[in-house]
Amino acid sequence: MTLSGKTAIITGSNSGIGLGVAEELARAGADIILNSFTDRDEDHALAARLGAAHGVRARYIAADMADGAACRRLIDTAGRCDILVNNAGIQHVAGIDEFPVEKWDAVLAINLSSVFHTTAAALPMMRAAGWGRVINIASAHGLTASPYKSAYVAAKHGVVGLSKVTALETAQEPITCNAICPGYVLTPLVEAQIPDQMKKHGMDRETVIREVMLERQPSRQFATTGQIGGTVVFLCSPAADQITGTTISIDGGWTAL
Structure with missing residues (x-):
């Protein structure tokens, strides 16, 4: 399978899971847009190295995922989006009665609202191209809960729900939307x-x-970032054409308990 000719945007992708996903998509032949909120020389150099290593076009576009307008500009600036991987996220741990309001707002904005904004901007591009994949990196915490992680759990449950709605709204089009739910990576x-x-x-x-x-x-x-990236590539394959509106757990059995 090759993703040559496709452009993938991966939010929060200058390290960790996002970078691992970008590596696997580039290996499969997709052109890559890396993203984070910083705009350093090393961010752009990372994109250049990734593109050179896999013989694809790779760019870095800075955008703050806490800002809805910036989320939409990221997609517009890229100019094309066949594959959207919503990965950006932050965490804060505290009891509900002690949880700082500004931290709640930030976690919900970056982990959930950004998914809405990027998806809203990307769907018209996918429809114009006649093909698209929206893949949301949720979490085992999108399916279960832990104490002291109220904002994160609420946001990731929201990502799972939003993925289902996106899938239903595109069900009769060549566009799919799924959520990957990693455990500890x-x-x-x-x-x-x-x-x-x-x-x-x-x-x-x-x-x-x-x-x-x-x-x-x-x-x-x-779990490894490569395993998550490999699952993203699978969801972009013809074998996954009828996989939409669901979750795929990569959690070593966590949510089977």
């Missing part, structure tokens, strides 16, 4: 937390990963 951010967890619990690396960090993930293994 080994990203650079998570990797950086491991030494602190080892020190805090007095455990070796393998034990702290299995017994502390992956306590809720029955496989006791992290």
Whole structure:
């Protein structure tokens, strides 16, 4: 399968899951738009390296996903969007009665409202092209809950619901929309937390990963960004033409409990 001739926009993609998704889409031949809220030389250099490595066009476009108008400008500036991967997200942990209002607003804006704005801007482009894929990176927390993560859980449940609505509104068109729900993923951010967890619990690396960090993930293994990227590529394939309005869990059995 090749995605040559397709353009993919991946929000929040200068590191972690988003970058892993961009890598796999580029490997499959898609032209890539990387995004984050920064606008540094290294962001543009990252896009250039990704494009050169896979022989595709790759650009970096800065846009603040907390700003609805900026979300829509990202799509307009790209000029084309065959594949939209809504990945940008932030987290804040606190009890409901102590949760800062500004943090609630930011989590909902970046994790949920941005998905609405980018999708609204991208659908006309997909309809004009006669093909499209909207793939929303939700979370296991889009299907279940944990204490002290009220904004994140609410937003990710919202992403799952919005994915279903998008799928229904495009059901008779060659456009699909699905949500991927990862569990714990080994990203650079998570990797950086491991030494602190080892020190805090007095455990070796393998034990702290299995017994502390992956306590809720029955496989006791992290998902990888490449696995998530590979699932995105599959959802862009002809084999997935009739997969729409659903969730795909990549969580080592977490939501089977």
